Amino acid sequence: MWRTGAPNQNLLENDDFPSLGTSQTRRATKKSSAALQSYPEPVVGPPVGHVTQAAGDTSESLSRPVKKSERAAMQQVVSQTLKTHRPKKIPPELIQGFIDGEKNPVSALMEYSAMSRLATTFQECAPVNPSLGMRFACSCTVDGQEFPQGQGKTKKEAKTNAAKNAFTELLNLEVDDEPDASKVLYDALGRKIVLNSDNSDSGIKVVTTMDREESNNKMLTAAGALTRNPISVLQEFCQKKRMPFTISASDVAGPDGFIASICVNNEEQPIAQAPGKTKKEAKRLAADNAVQFLMQLDAPQMPEEEATHFDKVASCAHHKLYKLLQGIPEYLAGRKVMSAFVLQKDEELGEVVALGTGNTCINGDGLSMDGRVINDSHAEVIARRALVKYFYSEAKNFYQGNASIFVESPCTPGLLSLHPDISIHHYISTAPCGDGALFSPSELHEYITEDEGYTPFVSDRELVLLGEEGVERIENGVHLPTFTSDAHGNLRTKIETGEGTIPLEKNQEYVQTWDGIIQGKRLRTMSCSDKILRWNVLGVQGCLLSHFIEPVYITSVTLGNLFDHGHLSRAVCCRMPEVVNTLLPEGYMLNHPYLGRVTLYDAPRGCEKTNTLCVNWSLDHDKIEICDGRTGKSIETSPFRTGESGASRLCKAGFLHRYRELSKISGKQHLLGAGNYLDAKKLNAKYEEAKKTFRDLIKERGYGHWVTKPVEQGLFKK
Ligand SMILES: [Zn+2]
Ligand SMILES: [Zn+2]
Structure with a gap:
């Protein structure tokens, strides 16, 4: 193991960027656009401040909206009045029925309240932590005392849970973790x-x-x-x-x-x-x-002597994740798709520099104009963003005269390039979604092979079908992509609130507009296979960082599960025609990484579909950040947080901030002229040209039109 570069003096500052007081989310714009078109204003979430039910012996129904202070005063009066009556004796069956789950919690609480002469009200309220699929919340007040809110996917469920919380606390039913028995x-x-x-x-x-x-x-x-x-x-x-x-x-x-x-x-x-x-x-x-x-x-076992390169990459990645998640509750960390980038210097397999977990995308109504949410929280994409963040800190190290993975580019004056002895290796725990996962797992496993015929470069299916010669060619770095279906090669998109990906219309552009998504059109995001293909043409560094460094290409891709050389090579590089090399601007190329699978090392499989949380980490900061993929923001209990708003350190605004910081440090003052995020991108004509070449060729091949997010997303200024 070896470390690269010097740790930044001020880690927090490096991850910090200006936070906005108010978040310009789509929800905020929803009202104004609806008002302009004089449509009835859509109801967003449960109304707040509306008492839905009153109980006890109150004679009047509290169904009109009531101010909080007014309500408290009213409850005080009601409960004082009620206390002058003698409460009835509570039958034990009522409590037992609640405990056994036979009695509906709301009825149990209402009956209990009536017998005890306690004023009990329910109130819909905003969920304290609304990001976990619990859209509704309800709080219950008994005799003026408010109990912890109940949450639910429906109003009814929220109310039931509120009653459950209140009744449990009211009667002290919660089981103590220190019972009498030792x-x-x-x-x-x-x-x-x-x-x-x-x-x-x-x-x-x-x-x-x-x-x-x-x-x-x-x-x-x-x-x-x-x-x-x-x-x-x-x-x-x-x-x-x-x-x-x-x-x-x-x-x-x-x-x-x-x-x-x-x-x-x-x-x-x-x-x-x-x-x-x-x-x-x-x-x-x-x-x-x-x-x-x-x-x-x-904990995953570290590799043994006979481990292959791919085994070592996977083992490094899982071991790092395991260490980072120690002490983090299982349900927060989750066992999801995971992806990592491993740095190798000379022959020695170095260390994990960036990683991510997750398999969700943002809800359409979480889309934001302020650049402070993450749209795509699939592991590969999160890991790539973490890698870019690490690159920024290393570029900063270079300009400040510290040890760095970057050197002055021997080809392009004014740009940095990766140190010639350093290579970067990508690990994904399973086949990337989209084109790379377009086969049935049984297709790979219906072939049984002898142990001695084994190689990490191809699947069992290919070992049988390709024969010795084909396998040998692949082992020597040749790619033999599989094209056996019309569906193979097509661009595909992840869809909002859905698993898997869907193909794009072949000859029709799919334009996503801000108001379209506002009106409920499902948000579509390019699949991970398509994004990896892009990284193999434009590099992994992205547009903004290309102002400072030459394109960085990945040397190898390792899959923990569902590896098939033919399908993976098609998806991540070979569906792009070689002619791209003659069309791309200088410095860019079509990269064909080594592809292989994990064997010796048993990669943990499986993903919790219901868990929308995702983790990110990179070497320039010791703490992990836990975000909710549905909101694209960090959760309150995340070990790292940028501030109250929960903007992820991997959001666009974070990168615009780092871009400006690097512009100053590197003396590239002209880059500071960009007024907003989109302008900063447009300033890089070479990268924009490469991107256009890439998209045009994909289109020409008949694989579909690359789908982008509404342009409004890139107009934020800081
Ligand atoms: Zn994916
Ligand atoms: Zn290839």
Whole structure:
């Protein structure tokens, strides 16, 4: 392992850029455009400040909108009046019915309120953390006391959850993590098993107040999740692994205090122990140790001697991700598609410099004119943006006289280029969406091959079909793309709120307009395969950075799963005709990277489709940032945050800021003349020409028209 460049003096500053007080999201423009065209104003989200139901013995219905202060005063009066009546006795069946899930929480709460003479109201409100698919929220107030809001995909669900929260807290039904018994058992699904001390004959009772899906929802909406109780983290971890575990604490305190132990899989030998001043403290510390220990066991193995280049790249990538996610709850980190860029110097495989996870795109209504959201949160795209951010910090290092991966370009005066001994390798945990994933997995696995015939350069299918000669050619770096269907090679787009990709109309341009998306047209984003193809023609550095460095091309692409040489080579380079090399401006070329698959190393597979969170990291900053792909912004509990607005450090505005900073440091004052993001891009005529050549050729080939975002997205100034 070796490090490149000197760490920046002020890391925070490097990631910081001016934040706007108000965010110009599409939602904000929605109103004005609707008003201009005198359409009825569309209802966006639940109305706020509207009391939907009043309960208890109140005689009048509070159905008109009421001011908050007014409402509180009213409740005060109502509850005072009610308290003069004697409350009725609460039947235990009511509470039991609620606990068992047989009684609807809203009815249970209303009945309870009526019997107890408590004024209970529900109010729709804005979700505290609206980004996780929970569009609606409802808060419940009982006797003037407001309980934690309930959220839901529907108004009804939000109300039910609000009632559940209120009733649970009101009656103290929440199970304490420090029950009387010193030993708590959990079953294989992570459900708490309570030893019934009153009646030992009844044996063990499993408490199931929530089904698994519900408990997952609860976990997803929990705020402040990064400072969670380690016992919950352990419980969650063991639930995923279906590993029963026990937590026990000594009855008497020794010289170190109480000792807590954690055992798994019904084994007697504890996997972790810890002392504490109280039993509770000891248990928490022991749980923390246990989580660390179990995650260590779960860590990907580092490569052995016989590992191939592709194995090493994959192992580096997964190991880095594993280390970065240590201590981050599983449900936040997720097991999703992951992608990374690994830097190699000379023959030695260096280090991961950028990585990303994720497989979602922004919702149309999250689209923003201020450049502060990320539109495409697929792992490859996030990792590429993180790589560009790393490049900026390295270019800055160069201009400031520090060690850097860049040197003065021997070809183009005024530009930097990657050090000749350095190469960059791309890892993706699975086939990139779009053209590169356009085959059925069974197609690859219906061929069974002998072990000795194995090579990481082709799939089993190809090993059989291509024969020794074909395989040898591929091993020598030749690409033999597969074109067996009319669909092969076509541009495809990811679609808003949908899985997978769809092809573009062949001879028709698909223009996305701002007002079109406002009126509900589904936002379309180019697939990862198409974007990687572009990187193999224009370089990975992007337009703005091309003002400072020469195009950077990727040396190899490694897939963790679903690798097929024929399909991947077609998708990421070979569908672009070679003639492009004669048309591109100087410095640009069609790059055919080495392609290979992981073998020795068992790449973790699978992606959680419901989890929209994505992680980004690059070498120039130690902390990861966790964003929600649906909003394109960082979440409140993200270890790194730019500020209250949650603009990701990988957003366009961040890059415009870095571009201007580098313009000053490098003495390229003329670049500061660009008034907005789009202007800064247009200033780079050479890159724009290369981009046009690329798009024209794709179109000529009949693969479709490249789809872009509405131009309004690029007009922000800072
Ligand atoms: Zn993708
Ligand atoms: Zn190729």
